[in-house]
Each structure stands twice: as C-alpha cells, then as structure tokens.
Amino acid sequence: MIMKSLRADTAKIKECSICLTKVHYKADTCPGCQSYLATGATKKTIRKEIAIKYILEENKIDFIHDKIVDGGCSRHRPDFVISTSWGVIILEIDEFQHKRKNYSCSCEITRMKKLFHDQGVSHLLFIRYNPDTYKVCLGTKKFTTIDRQNYLIRYINEQIDKFADFAPDFNLACSYLFFDGFTPTQPPMDVMDPYAIDSAVVASEVKSFLSKKYKNAIMPPSDAPSGLQEYISGIILEDKIIYCLHDDPPPAEEIPPEYKCLFVPKSEQSSMDDLRSFLATFDN
Secondary structure: OOOOOOOOOHHHEEEOOOOOOEEEOOOOOOHHHHHHHHOOOOHHHHHHHHHHHHHHHHOOOOOEEOOOOOOOOOOOOOOEEEEOOOOEEEEEEOHHHHOOOOOOHHHHHHHHHHHHHHHOOOOEEEEEEOOOOOOEOOOOOOOOHHHHHHHHHHHHHHHHHHOOOOOOOOOEEEEEEOOOOEOOOOOOEEEEOOOOOOHHHHHHHHHHHHHHHOOOEEOOOOOOOHHHOOOEEEEEOOOOEEEEEOOOOOOHHHOOOOOEEEEEOOOOOOOHHHHHHHHHHHHO
C-alpha cells in the first residue's frame, strides 16, 4: 500500500503583523516585535524602526539594536549603535521629530550625555532620523521615503569614512535628518560638551545614587528649614544628612546642628567625574 507523503500545513503559518516574518498561526507577532509592544510602543512606531533595521542589514552596516549598553549606568536603550574606527555612531528614530507633549529637549540632551559616558569612547555622534512629515526650506524639494532612506545610509557611511584618518573635533555631537528646515547639503549638527553638567544631570545622578543607598531619603524635602529651601535638594533622615545642589553653600548658621551638610556644586565647570568622586564620600 502506498501512502501519500505528509505535507506541511501552510495554513498554520502566517506573517507577523508588524515585520512580516513567518510566525505560528496562533501568534499575531514575532517574539522580537512582541517585546517592543511590551514596552508600550505602537505598531506604527515599531514598523518604522524595523524598516531602518532591514535597510542597515541590506547595506551591511553592523549595529547593535535596542540593547542596554554593557557596563553602562544609565540603563538607556539606544535604537542602533554602530561602532567605527574613531568612536561610535548612535542612530535614533525620532518619530514626528519627538513632537510629544511629554518630550523635553533638556531631558534628551541629558540622555545623550549619559549614553556618551555609558559608551566609554572619546567621540560619539548621534544621528536623529525623522521618518515622518517635516517642513522643507524654500526652494528645497521634499524627499520621498525611499530617497530619505538612501540619504540616511549615504550619510552614515560618509561619517564612518570621514574620520577614518583623523579624529573628529568633537567629543559629542548630534545631527538632525529630516527635521523642520532640513537642507540635504548641510544637515544641522549640534556640538555638546559631555563633561559639562547642569542641575538636571546632577539631580539625576544624585537621586539615583542616594535612592539606592538610603531608603528614607526625601527628594526634594518638604519639611526643610525655611531659610534653606532655596539650597537644599534632599534630606537623609537616618544619618542626619542634608545635601545641596547649588553653586554656593548654604549659610552655616542656617543648618540645624543635628545635621551634616554635603554640598554638591552644579556649575558648568564641574565634570561628571568630579560629581561621582563627591558622591563616593557618602560611602566613607
């Protein structure tokens, strides 16, 4: 008796609704896209990022995708990390130019500085790519989606090759592609000092450090002495410590005698290394 060979039931195989890879018939998305959805990302956002991922792969650009930097302190997950001979390029997909109500430019700058220190390199270039609508300059034609993607790949390769023989003249910089007012011949680039810190960076570092070390740190203190309100950034009740983020220390006579005051300068001349050295005094 001759039996018919078994055939795979193709009806039980379908495509991921986001990236179109093959998935089990009971699943709507592949494991990779499902992990994106778990973070709260929308399907439209994921599709835009996955599209860039495929384009990078097709053009043989090596990258690390959506992972916390090994050994980094910030726990941030950059979209794409591209290693070069001179440093690192981080490509971020900025949907709608980050025109969200909860988006803060200062927060994003702080994030870029933290990722610079996480990477531990001397030179880091961010490329922020907007896949959505933008306003063109007068006399500039609008790029199609394919034209934009081709421009992005060309720009990345140019930056990789540009500094192959000599180091960039910046430590940290950011290019903005297809944001309002974009011109292809001279895309805007901001240069930042990753070692200069502001109050937001200081506050974030101090809060993160102390919240891990002390369970009863108050940030900011609601019951601080009235004369110290403008100085004090937090109180640690257990060890009777007041810590301050200010360019001038508070008057000694204003500090309650039962408290020790630790002063953290927040001036732009201070460095992240200075700050971390200062925080180490809490362990002594």
